[in-house]
Amino acid sequence: MEAGESLLFLLRERVGLPGSKNACEQGECGSCTVYLDGTPVCACLVAAGQAQGCEVVTVEGLADGDELHPVQEAFVEAGAVQCGFCTPGLLVAVHDLLARCDDPDEPQIREALAGNLCRCTGYEKIFDAVRLAAGRSR
Amino acid sequence: MTMTQPLTADGVGASARRPDADAKVRGDFAYSSDLWHDAMAWGATVRSPHPHARVVSVDASAALALPGVHAGLTAADVPGVNRYGLEKRDQPVLAEDVVRYVGEPVAVVAADTPELARRAAGLVEVAYEPLPALTDPERALESPALHEGGNLVRHLRIRRGALARADVVVTGEYEVGMQDQAFLGPESCLAVPAEEGVELYCSTQWLHIDQDQLAGCLALPKEHVRLTLSGVGGAFGGREDLSVQAHACLLALRLGRPVKMSYGREESFAGHVHRHPARMRYEHGATRDGRLLYVKADILLDGGAYASTSAAVTGNAACFATGPYEVPAVEIDCRSVYTNNPPAGAMRGFGAVQVCFGHESQMDKLAAALGMDPVELRLRNAVSTGSTMATGQRVEGPAPVAELLRRVADRPLPPPAADDPRLLPGGTSNSTRADRLVRGVGYGLSVKNICKSAGYDDYGTARVRLFAHEGEAVAEVHTAAAEVGQGLVTVQAQIARTELEVARVTILPADTEVGDAGTSSASRQTWMSGGAVRAACLAVRARLLERAAALLGEPAGALTIGGGAVTSSARSITLAELLAEGDVDETAVFRHRFTEALDPETGQGDAHVAYAFAAHRAVVDVDPELGSVRVVEIACAQDVGRAINPVAVEGQMHGGIAQGLGLAVMEEIRLRDGRILNPSFTDYLIPTTMDMPPTVLDILELPRPDSPYGLTGVGEPPLLSAPAAIAAAIRDAVGPAAAAALDRIPMTPEAVATAVLDA
Ligand code: FES
Ligand code: FES
Numbered sequence: 001m002e003a004g005e006s007l008l009f010l011l012r013e014r015v016g017l018p019g020s021k022n023a024c025e026q027g028e029c030g031s032c033t034v035y036l037d038g039t040p041v042c043a044c045l046v047a048a049g050q051a052q053g054c055e056v057v058t059v060e061g062l063a064d065g066d067e068l069h070p071v072q073e074a075f076v077e078a079g080a081v082q083c084g085f086c087t088p089g090l091l092v093a094v095h096d097l098l099a100r101c102d103d104p105d106e107p108q109i110r111e112a113l114a115g116n117l118c119r120c121t122g123y124e125k126i127f128d129a130v131r132l133a134a135g136r137s138r
Numbered sequence: 139m140t141m142t143q144p145l146t147a148d149g150v151g152a153s154a155r156r157p158d159a160d161a162k163v164r165g166d167f168a169y170s171s172d173l174w175h176d177a178m179a180w181g182a183t184v185r186s187p188h189p190h191a192r193v194v195s196v197d198a199s200a201a202l203a204l205p206g207v208h209a210g211l212t213a214a215d216v217p218g219v220n221r222y223g224l225e226k227r228d229q230p231v232l233a234e235d236v237v238r239y240v241g242e243p244v245a246v247v248a249a250d251t252p253e254l255a256r257r258a259a260g261l262v263e264v265a266y267e268p269l270p271a272l273t274d275p276e277r278a279l280e281s282p283a284l285h286e287g288g289n290l291v292r293h294l295r296i297r298r299g300a301l302a303r304a305d306v307v308v309t310g311e312y313e314v315g316m317q318d319q320a321f322l323g324p325e326s327c328l329a330v331p332a333e334e335g336v337e338l339y340c341s342t343q344w345l346h347i348d349q350d351q352l353a354g355c356l357a358l359p360k361e362h363v364r365l366t367l368s369g370v371g372g373a374f375g376g377r378e379d380l381s382v383q384a385h386a387c388l389l390a391l392r393l394g395r396p397v398k399m400s401y402g403r404e405e406s407f408a409g410h411v412h413r414h415p416a417r418m419r420y421e422h423g424a425t426r427d428g429r430l431l432y433v434k435a436d437i438l439l440d441g442g443a444y445a446s447t448s449a450a451v452t453g454n455a456a457c458f459a460t461g462p463y464e465v466p467a468v469e470i471d472c473r474s475v476y477t478n479n480p481p482a483g484a485m486r487g488f489g490a491v492q493v494c495f496g497h498e499s500q501m502d503k504l505a506a507a508l509g510m511d512p513v514e515l516r517l518r519n520a521v522s523t524g525s526t527m528a529t530g531q532r533v534e535g536p537a538p539v540a541e542l543l544r545r546v547a548d549r550p551l552p553p554p555a556a557d558d559p560r561l562l563p564g565g566t567s568n569s570t571r572a573d574r575l576v577r578g579v580g581y582g583l584s585v586k587n588i589c590k591s592a593g594y595d596d597y598g599t600a601r602v603r604l605f606a607h608e609g610e611a612v613a614e615v616h617t618a619a620a621e622v623g624q625g626l627v628t629v630q631a632q633i634a635r636t637e638l639e640v641a642r643v644t645i646l647p648a649d650t651e652v653g654d655a656g657t658s659s660a661s662r663q664t665w666m667s668g669g670a671v672r673a674a675c676l677a678v679r680a681r682l683l684e685r686a687a688a689l690l691g692e693p694a695g696a697l698t699i700g701g702g703a704v705t706s707s708a709r710s711i712t713l714a715e716l717l718a719e720g721d722v723d724e725t726a727v728f729r730h731r732f733t734e735a736l737d738p739e740t741g742q743g744d745a746h747v748a749y750a751f752a753a754h755r756a757v758v759d760v761d762p763e764l765g766s767v768r769v770v771e772i773a774c775a776q777d778v779g780r781a782i783n784p785v786a787v788e789g790q791m792h793g794g795i796a797q798g799l800g801l802a803v804m805e806e807i808r809l810r811d812g813r814i815l816n817p818s819f820t821d822y823l824i825p826t827t828m829d830m831p832p833t834v835l836d837i838l839e840l841p842r843p844d845s846p847y848g849l850t851g852v853g854e855p856p857l858l859s860a861p862a863a864i865a866a867a868i869r870d871a872v873g874p875a876a877a878a879a880l881d882r883i884p885m886t887p888e889a890v891a892t893a894v895l896d897a
Contacts, residue, residue: 021322098705
């Protein structure tokens with residue numbers, strides 16, 4: 001590990017978990033969102049050293065073996081995935097949102113996902129996916 | 139066979155599941171930036187800090203002295219022709235004696251780690267002798283030539299009819315800023331030296347045109363430059379030109395070792411072309427009752443340092459400068475020029491977006507001058523089937539322009555703003571209150587060509603193999619068509635399911651081992667590669683029926699395929715049985731009808747395969763004092779011909795509207811002396827969940843007579859008139875006095891506040 005290396009670099013280039021994405025590496029896009037000890041963070045903003053001893057869950061950790069997590073399944077079914085580069089970060093953000101609130105209204109969804117950029121979908125299908133997943137988990 | 143119902147589950151017309159979606163939601167989908175090879179080195183690029191300079195010397199010795207740095211290459215190391223380009227090969231892979239824009243690649247290095255490669259790039263010493271920079275496109279034609287032949291890339295004139303005296307004349311000058319595609323997946327690739335030549339895994343919109351250019355630069359026969367598409371994180375035009383490809387191949391071939399390259403966000407802003415900034419002068423003449431008599435337009439596009447697709451963008455801007463309206467007389471001049479600004483090229487909408495802001499602004503101005511409702515004025519002049527466009531081409535096929543506009547205009551308006559700061563201009567910064575807001579409503583109508591134009595011999599190729607696996611027939615589809623997020627892989631599978639009536643379809647990775655598919659742009663790929671897959675499936679079907687006819691002793695015409703079997707009146711034989719004697723493997727090439735080049739003097743000609751149309755209505759709330767804008771709702775109506783995958787069509791519309799909103803109110807690459815001032819997502823803002831309003835879609839399906847399944851391209855139209863409609867809504871909100879000054883997009887809060895203050 002080199003000094004100043006980010007958690008995102010560690011995950012992608014050293015641990016072989018490239019699921020978390022690197023669209024900006026400046027904390028602006030959310031494509032690198034992972035759980036750090038249960039809290040969603042931008043992995044590009046966390047120094048790798050800071051993560052020492054912490055539990056990190058990435059998009060690769062959401063599914064239960066062959067079984068997609070309901071949030072993942074909802075993204076697929078709702079058409080919320082186009083190029084999919086934003087998807088890993090959004091899945092973690094939505095997973096977290098639904099863990100905190102099982103019936104978010106639209107302004108709540110928009111606010112919760114405001115840090116996750118998507119260039120393809122215009123977000124509508126992502127909102128559909130959140131509602132679909134929320135409805136199923138209630 | 140009629141195609142109005144999906145014959146097979148998840149066939150044509152169904153919102154079938156994306157075949158790549160599971161991998162994408164698991165984080166297992168390999169984008170080009172995820173590629174890995176155990177032995178790989180990392181490449182990095184040395185770029186010009188000057189907009190225009192002579193390159194005196196390049197010295198990589200300090201970089202090469204670092205342990206772990208293995209190569210430092212310059213123009214002298216390019217084995218083939220050091221030029222590439224989509225229309226004109228005018229762009230060096232690595233600069234020779236001159237650099238023409240800030241960010242132009244001058245040298246490339248390779249090292250063991252990305253960090254080391256970046257450091258090495260910083261140690262390459264380049265001596266420059268700065269030259270005067272040409273950054274104002276208005277001065278391009280009188281300035282010293284940046285390229286042999288002068289600074290004009292293309293001038294297209296369109297002349298039709300005689301300009302008549304008009305009762306009412308309105309003039310206007312409009313400007314469109316430089317927009318970035320801002321795809322999220324950075325430019326990246328992995329080049330692997332092979333026994334013969336090189337294998338390249340990359341994200342691109344068109345594998346074969348990359349191959350063609352690379353073969354020339356690398357001095358290799360084309361078949362020794364083999365490309366495979368890796369995961370593409372969005373494109374929107376920005377991946378039509380080469381970026382990392384040639385550099386990575388050069389390094390890999392020099393080192394005899396795989397080389398990976400991947401840009402960061404800042405480098406990405408320098409690493410791809412952008413939407414052409416435009417300056418447009420318009421004059422519209424009309425009768426007192428609101429019939430257009432003539433349109434004059436003078437359009438200048440800043441092409442930046444290299445040609446890229448400027449000539450075709452110029453053609454589009456000229457052809458669609460008058461919009462989807464019947465105009466008896468036109469006088470259009472559209473020029474693109476070289477400057478020392480970053481190169482401009484393809485972006486979704488391709489010239490039609492810029493002029494749409496111009497012609498729609500003019501239609502509103504004309505409506506105001508006539509005292510007429512802007513919707514009524516548009517309806518009165520809208521083209522329909524049989525109308526003649528500015529280029530003299532007759533509109534064939536569905537052209538429901540008036541209907542599209544009526545549909546968005548007739549929708550109920552959203553309720554007034556509630557006092558929830560999240561839904562007000564400025565958002566949670568709590569800068570305004572509902573009672574300070576003014577609301578506005580605006581409309582936009584648009585037209586664009588679908589597929590390539592002006593005599594280009596365009597085609598798609600598909601190979602379809604049907605084989606038996608575990609007692610079941612499986613179809614395997616192979617094309618070189620680039621899946622860039624739009625869902626092409628889904629559509630290809632749907633077509634195979636429908637045509638072959640098999641449930642199991644495999645889509646092979648796109649590569650250059652199969653024939654050319656053409657580009658994933660111009661809203662053409664479902665039409666062209668979809669058409670090719672369909673043609674290959676029909677050939678497979680015919681072969682299957684021949685085989686069955688021989689076995690069953692009945693003429694092929696008496697047989698039907700369905701339910702995994704071929705059936706005659708008496709007997710039936712399963713596809714798996716039929717395939718026991720061997721796979722059926724067919725390759726087909728699909729072409730659309732021929733078009734012609736435009737007449738160089740008059741700009742007349744049947745240059746376009748098809749026209750697509752869209753209508754937008756935007757509703758905005760504006761705080762006039764602060765100039766802050768919230769787009770409250772956007773409605774879009776579009777004719778898609780036939781929705782092959784309705785959810786994917788909606789996704790294209792939502793995404794196009796979002797990019798249009800970005801251009802309308804927030805997105806612009808700001809330049810000073812040719813340098814990009816905001817190359818990050820901190821400073822170049824794209825719409826977030828808080829910026830996007832609810833979007834209301836109205837999808838018409840009027841089948842075309844000349845395309846597979848009646849479809850037409852859907853990717854670009856939903857963007858085209860979104861900026862124009864939003865701009866019109868902002869003008870409507872602030873009132874006519876302030877509106878006059880709002881002649882530029884993006885309409886920033888500063889521009890709006892200033893216009894209100896000065897009014
Ligand atoms: S990559 Fe971390 S926020 Fe963009
Ligand atoms: S799906 Fe492409 S960025 Fe979101």
